[in-house]
Amino acid sequence: MTKEFPDGTLAVDDFSLTLPSHRTTVLVGSSGSGKTTLLRMINRMVDPTSGTIEIDGVSVASLEPVKLRRSIGYVMQNSGLLPHRTVVDNVATVPLLRGVPRRKARADALDLLDTVGLDRSIADRYPSQLSGGQQQRVGVARGLAVDPNILLMDEPFGAVDPIVRAEPAAGAHPAAARTRQDRRLRDPRHRRGLLARRPDRHPA
Numbered sequence: 139m140t141k142e143f144p145d146g147t148l149a150v151d152d153f154s155l156t157l158p159s160h161r162t163t164v165l166v167g168s169s170g171s172g173k174t175t176l177l178r179m180i181n182r183m184v185d186p187t188s189g190t191i192e193i194d195g196v197s198v199a200s201l202e203p204v205k206l207r208r209s210i211g212y213v214m215q216n217s218g219l220l221p222h223r224t225v226v227d228n229v230a231t232v233p234l235l236r237g238v239p240r241r242k243a244r245a246d247a248l249d250l251l252d253t254v255g256l257d258r259s260i261a262d263r264y265p266s267q268l269s270g271g272q273q274q275r276v277g278v279a280r281g282l283a284v285d286p287n288i289l290l291m292d293e294p295f296g297a298v299d300p301i302v303r304a305e306p307a308a309g310a311h312p313a314a315a316r317t318r319q320d321r322r323l324r325d326p327r328h329r330r331g332l333l334a335r336r337p338d339r340h341p342a
């Protein structure tokens with residue numbers, strides 16, 4: 139597929155890829171290479187200029203965007219938390235929209251905080267009262283909350299210190315495996331963030 143934005147920026151140029159089921163696939167590329175645009179085309183936050191995206195043989199263009207988005211877990215690059223909602227309400231947002239009773243949605247959200255290595259004591263805080271790394275973990279918990287077949291993750295651990303990065307990643311995997319089997323985890327996190335913390339090795 140190809141995506142050209144209205145201002146003429148060619149973000150994705152004739153890209154084609156088949157992603158296997160039951161696998162974690164990682165997209166690696168420098169800043170501006172089109173990773174976020176690619177992910178956003180999968181859940182129709184961005185529509186391609188040309189080309190098609192199919193999930194199990196069904197073109198996403200034929201699916202209703204809101205329904206599609208509520209069925210795919212999406213962890214945004216900047217956590218994308220709703221600032222006026224508490225941590226637990228952020229995690230429970232989509233289950234509540236899908237009609238899960240409030241008490242269950244809240245209990246499930248608290249379980250997910252455990253999964254991503256967050257203390258339950260932060261459940262009633264607002265995103266601005268968290269560190270960047272904690273916000274990102276809440277974002278991962280929110281992505282897992284819809285129990286999705288497909289989980290898209292856009293540099294979800296970029297703000298988490300490299301030393302503890304393995305921890306939420308490890309947390310995400312059992313949660314992913316715990317549920318339905320046909321699940322794809324995509325994390326386009328690239329090495330640049332790691333290297334950028336070490337200017338001696340990455341002078342640019």
Ligand SMILES: Nc1ncnc2c1ncn2[C@@H]1O[C@H](COP(=O)(O)OP(=O)(O)O)[C@@H](O)[C@H]1O
Nearest residue numbers: 143145147149168169170171172173174175176
């Ligand atoms: N809404 C937009 N309008 C115009 N250009 C955009 C828009 N969104 C992204 N771009 C451009 O598309 C290219 C790819 O961006 P992006 O997919 O965010 O890259 P990455 O996630 O790999 O850093 C970049 O040149 C970026 O500036």
Ligand SMILES: [Mg+2]
Nearest residue numbers: 173174215292
């Ligand atoms: Mg990006």
